[in-house]
Each structure stands twice: as structure tokens, then as C-alpha cells.
Amino acid sequence: MTGRHTSRRLLAASTIFSLTWAQKPYQPGYPNYDPTGELEPPTSSPSPMLFVQIEPRHSIYDSSEQYGEFIVDASLSYIHGQPWNNMTPSDVGGSATSPVGVLEFDIRLEDSELYYLPARNNGSTVKIDNLYGGLVVANNVTNYNFVDILPFGFYTSCGGYLNYSFANDSASKDYGFNAINPVCSFLDDDVFYWMDQLNLWCQHDMRGVFNTGLNTTQLIEAIPPVKDRSTLLSWYTAQEPEAWQYALNFTSIAYNILKQMDPYYPTALVLNCDNYYFGEYSVGADYIMEDAYPVGINATYSKWGTACNDTYGDCGCDDCIGELQDVGNRLDAFFDYQLWPDDTQKPLWAVLQACSGAGYWARDPTPEKTWAMVILSFNHGAKGFMSWTFPASETPESAHGAMSKVATTSPVADSLIGAKPVRVTVPGHELLDVAYRSLSGTVMVVGVANLDYADSSAAMPIPIPMGLGGISSQSWGSVDWQVANSTLSVVGLTGLNTSVVILCA
Ligand SMILES: *[C@@H]1O[C@H](CO)[C@@H](O)[C@H](O)[C@H]1NC(C)=O
Ligand SMILES: *[C@@H]1O[C@H](CO)[C@@H](O)[C@H](O)[C@H]1NC(C)=O
Ligand SMILES: *[C@@H]1O[C@H](CO)[C@@H](O)[C@H](O)[C@H]1NC(C)=O
Ligand SMILES: *[C@@H]1O[C@H](CO)[C@@H](O)[C@H](O)[C@H]1NC(C)=O
Ligand SMILES: *[C@@H]1O[C@H](CO)[C@@H](O)[C@H](O)[C@H]1NC(C)=O
Ligand SMILES: *[C@@H]1O[C@H](CO)[C@@H](O)[C@H](O)[C@H]1NC(C)=O
Ligand SMILES: *[C@@H]1O[C@H](CO)[C@@H](O)[C@H](O)[C@H]1NC(C)=O
Ligand SMILES: *[C@@H]1O[C@H](CO)[C@@H](O)[C@H](O)[C@H]1NC(C)=O
Ligand SMILES: *[C@@H]1O[C@H](CO)[C@@H](O)[C@H](O)[C@H]1NC(C)=O
Ligand SMILES: *[C@@H]1O[C@H](CO)[C@@H](O)[C@H](O)[C@H]1NC(C)=O
Secondary structure, eight states, X not given: XXXXXXXXXXXXXXXXXXOOOSOOTTSTTSOOOOOOOOOOOOOOOSSOEEEEEEEESBSEEETTXXXXXXXXXXXXXXXXXXEOTTOOGGGOOTTOOOOSSOOOOOOEEOSOOOEEEOOOSSSOEEEEBTTTOOEEEESGGGTTOOEEEOOEEEEEEIIIIITTOHHXXXXXXXXXXXXXXXXXXXXXXXXHHHHHHHTOEXXXXXXXXXXXXXXXXXXXXXXXXXXXXXXXXXXXXXXXTTTTTOOTTHHHHXXXXXXXXOTTSOEEEEEOSSSSSXXXXXXXXXXXXXXXXXXXXXXXBOTTSOBOOSSSOOOSSTTOOSSTHHHHHHHHHHHHHHHTTTOOOOOEEEOOBOOOBTTTBOSOOOHHHHHHHHHHHHHTTEEEEEEEEESOOHHHHHHHHHHHHHHTSXXXXXXXXHSOOEEEOOTTOTTEEEEEEEETTTEEEEEEEEOOSSOEEEEEEEEOSSOOOEEEEEEEOOOOOEEETTEEEEEEEOTTOEEEXXXXX
């Protein structure tokens, strides 16, 4: 995960707005050069350190709420914190808890801000839950009470589709999606009105505003017509700003204006590169999206007639191997890039490939690949989905729809929003991607994605550290799981099989 490509442009974006592109180092004849801007892992301390972080539980509290919470997190780290001399490395297992004792430490109050705002009686309010990374929303449909939401939907074309009819807007709802990102080139009142009617949440895409670069006057003018809508979920300021080589201060300037003019919403953007000025661009977002599209690419040789390697070429997916695990790897990389400087973890979302073409992607993902990418994303911590792009062909749409209905409803949604995934490796089956989430200690939700294309007849024992009573249900899939001796197991699994299974103590 250390390489960088000189060009990371994703052509999907250019099908909507054709920007001029000064440098084309991905084409033959252009020089190979080191683009710089790469984050390196910090050197780790030889002994563990005590790392204490304190931050507000929610990004926003409002006057309808009497109580707030702070998260106090004490952990042992080899990167951050203060020496903790009594500990030895062997004490610092994966499940190390706070050591008992008294120790003085510098309180690191996160630079995440705490807003205490007047409660609204129109529009919406959207918080980030800093403990688990989910969004919490209030609007007229929730009677202005705060409820958790796991956003799941598509970037959706506006002109000629969403703006065509109410029925086209409600199609997203019918599939089971609860949020979309309308890709509009101008503000369309009908679309906004219909989305409010449907309670279809809107990641408000401002790419039209930034079509010609950051014009702060234009941004300031773009906020008032939208900020009182009842389904506004977030401000989306940048579509692959690093791939387009926007100024490094672009996202933070936009962010500060938005926070000043309208602190009721998070700001979001998608980063296309694996490791290119991550800190500079991501500072302008409250949640960060990744859009690695690995299906049907040639990861080593591009349509431009050049090789793709760490510093050269553009194969449609930066630093990818052209396998589904690229999606999990990218989420892990973004987690690490946040961990290394100061471990301020902003939520990560996945933009999944639901498209083909542009000379990069030979085919659409099949339903099985789509489901594997969704479970994989959840296992690697994704807190929302906004796939590219709707209307898609029927296959990726209905594959997303089927998964959305499960992922956005209880109990799966509760576990995705209200618990952290703990990944489990299954020796001998490294392509089995597994994570469990514990809900209130008595319910365990396990997500399994078999990234192997081949069927296997082997036994796959998945260790789960809990006194397991049994299987309560299988919310997704139809694997013949058995439970015994703190192990969830199956003998034989088809290639790309996926399952979400609920266990009880
Ligand atoms: C929403 O409420 C705010 C203040 O509570 C008010 O300033 C604004 O005009 C209202 N907007 C609409 C569209 O009613
Ligand atoms: C929808 O958008 C398209 C493309 O921008 C435009 O040509 C069309 O007139 C719009 N339709 C309506 C009903 O507004
Ligand atoms: C959706 O929009 C397209 C135009 O892009 C139109 O042909 C189609 O009939 C619409 N579908 C519905 C259900 O309104
Ligand atoms: C919520 O308010 C919007 C306008 O902002 C309106 O279109 C919608 O019908 C309202 N929903 C409910 C359930 O009252
Ligand atoms: C910025 O936007 C404003 C308002 O739309 C416009 O009047 C101005 O000409 C723009 N400035 C530049 C440099 O494009
Ligand atoms: C943002 O960066 C650009 C390009 O480096 C620079 O010209 C501009 O002055 C910077 N703006 C601010 C407000 O720092
Ligand atoms: C990528 O393209 C190169 C050159 O055409 C070819 O040799 C290679 O087999 C391709 N790889 C894949 C995975 O398609
Ligand atoms: C990548 O490929 C280019 C063009 O073939 C070459 O000049 C460069 O040395 C390669 N970079 C790496 C890191 O292998
Ligand atoms: C997953 O495996 C089970 C058997 O354990 C099988 O019944 C089911 O059809 C498989 N599902 C897929 C999508 O391959
Ligand atoms: C239960 O699991 C443990 C650890 O994996 C193993 O040592 C033990 O033999 C197992 N017991 C049975 C009855 O399978």
C-alpha cells in the first residue's frame, strides 16, 4: 500500500464534466516522476505507550438534548502516547485493556469540534457518532428525535433521470436505498422536493459549484437554497480532488466555510488515490469515502499503452491488484493513514463499483462480487455506501437493493452502526474475510465473505471468542453453519459465498 501513481484520474468523473487536464503522465511519452505526497508509517516505539484520547461522543449536541457524552479511550500503542514502563510487549495482546494503576498523562482533547446548537424545527440535523462512526439524523419524519442511520444508496444521475419523474426518485426507495447522491449540474427544485417527500436522504453533491475550481462566493451562494431541506444528509465537496490535483487547501477552505455557514451537517468527499496527500485533502471532510473499483481491470497494463506501477500509469484503480480485496485494503489503508499522525479516526464509506466501461472496467460486478464487496467493506469498517452509479444495469442495482434491505434494518443495522468490527483470520483460508460485532454481549453478528472464486470442500472453523449458545438466525445467505466450542464452522463453501449470521450467547 505504499505506491502512488502519477495520475489517478477516474474517467467516470469526466463523463459528467469534462475538465481540461494539464498533465497526462499516464500516456506514452510523458515522463515518469515521483508525485510525492506519500504518507509513511511512523517508526514504532520499542515498548508500548499509554495513549489516552478524549472526544465528544457526538459531533453535535442540540438544545433538545439534556445530556452529552465524552469518549475516554485509554489504549496501549507503539506509535502514540507516553511511556508506560511497567508493561512488556507480551502484555499488549490484541485485547489489552486499560492497565490498573495511577499514571499522569497529558489529556489529548481531540481537535474534533463540539457543537452545541439550537434545536431545529425544520430541515434536518445530522451528527457523527464518534464512538462507532455512524450518522445520527433528526428531521420531521423522526419527529426531530435523533435516530441512527446506515446510509446505503447510489450516486444517481439527475438531469434526465431524477428530474424526469417522481417515480424515478422513488425507484431508489423501492430498491431499499435510504440515501442517494444526486449528480446534478444545476440546482433542481423538483428533485429536492421529491426527495423530501420520499424521505430519501441526500448527500448534496457540490461538484457543479466547483466545476471551475474553488470560488468561495459561489460556494457561499450555494448553501442557503439547500440548508433547510428535511432530507439533507451532508455536504459533498469534492469528487476525487487529489486525482484532479485541486489545490491542497481546497477541501479545508470549503470545509471551514460550510461549518461557519451551516454547522448542522457533516462534510464529505471521496479520495481516489491510494496514498497521495491524504492528510491535506481529508482534513476537509467529516467522513471520507474511498472508490477503489477492482472488477474487470487490468491492474498492470493500461488502456493508454503504458505499464502501471508505483509511480506511473493509470489502470483505473490506484495501486490495486484487480481483486475484490482491493476494497478492503483501501479501507484499511485509509484507517492507517489516519492512525499514523494522531489516530483521529473519521468514518470511512465505500463507493462500490456498479459500473463498467471507460476502457478500464471490462465488466460489471456480478451479484456475488457485489455482495462480497459489501460484506468486505463492512468487515473493514465502512459506515455507509454510495455506489457508482444509478441507473446502473439491472444486475448491480438489484444486487445492491437486496443487500441494502438487510443492512439497513435490525439487527444487522444495529450491529453495523452500534459496534466495532473485530476481524478474524481463519488459518489456511486467508481469502475468507470474517468480522464479528458484539451487541450487548449476548448477541454476535458475524459477516463472512469468501473472496476465493473456487468452491472448497474443506472445513472452515471460525474462532469466535464468546460462549456461543447457538445460531439465532442467518440474516443474509444460506450457509449451513454449525456452532460448537466457541467456533462457527462449515464444511465446504462455494466460491464468493457471503453470509451474515446472528449468534446468541
Ligand atoms: C427554518 O428555521 C430557521 C430557524 O429556525 C429559519 O431561519 C428558516 O427560515 C426556516 N426555513 C424554512 C424553509 O422554513
Ligand atoms: C432534466 O435535465 C435535463 C438535462 O439537464 C434537461 O434537459 C431537462 O429539461 C430536465 N427535465 C426537467 C423535467 O426539468
Ligand atoms: C425514468 O426516466 C427516464 C428518462 O431518463 C424515463 O424514460 C423513464 O420512463 C422514467 N421512469 C419512470 C418510472 O418514471
Ligand atoms: C417533511 O418536510 C418536507 C418538507 O421539508 C415535506 O416535503 C415532507 O412531506 C415532510 N414529511 C412529513 C412526514 O411530514
Ligand atoms: C465567482 O462566482 C461569482 C458568483 O457566481 C461570480 O460573480 C464570479 O465571477 C466568480 N469568480 C470567478 C473568478 O470565477
Ligand atoms: C490555497 O492554495 C493556493 C495554491 O497553492 C494559493 O494560491 C492560495 O493562496 C491558498 N489560499 C489560502 C486561503 O491559503
Ligand atoms: C494486461 O495487459 C497486458 C498487455 O496487454 C497483458 O499481457 C496481461 O495479460 C493483461 N492482464 C490481465 C489481467 O488482463
Ligand atoms: C514505472 O514505469 C515507468 C515507465 O515504464 C518507469 O520509468 C519507472 O521506473 C517505473 N517505476 C517503478 C517504481 O518501477
Ligand atoms: C453458499 O453456500 C451454501 C452451502 O453452505 C449454499 O447452500 C449456498 O447456495 C451458497 N450460496 C452462494 C451464493 O453461493
Ligand atoms: C475446543 O477448541 C480448543 C481450542 O481451539 C481445542 O483445543 C479443543 O480441542 C476443542 N475441543 C473440542 C471438544 O473440540
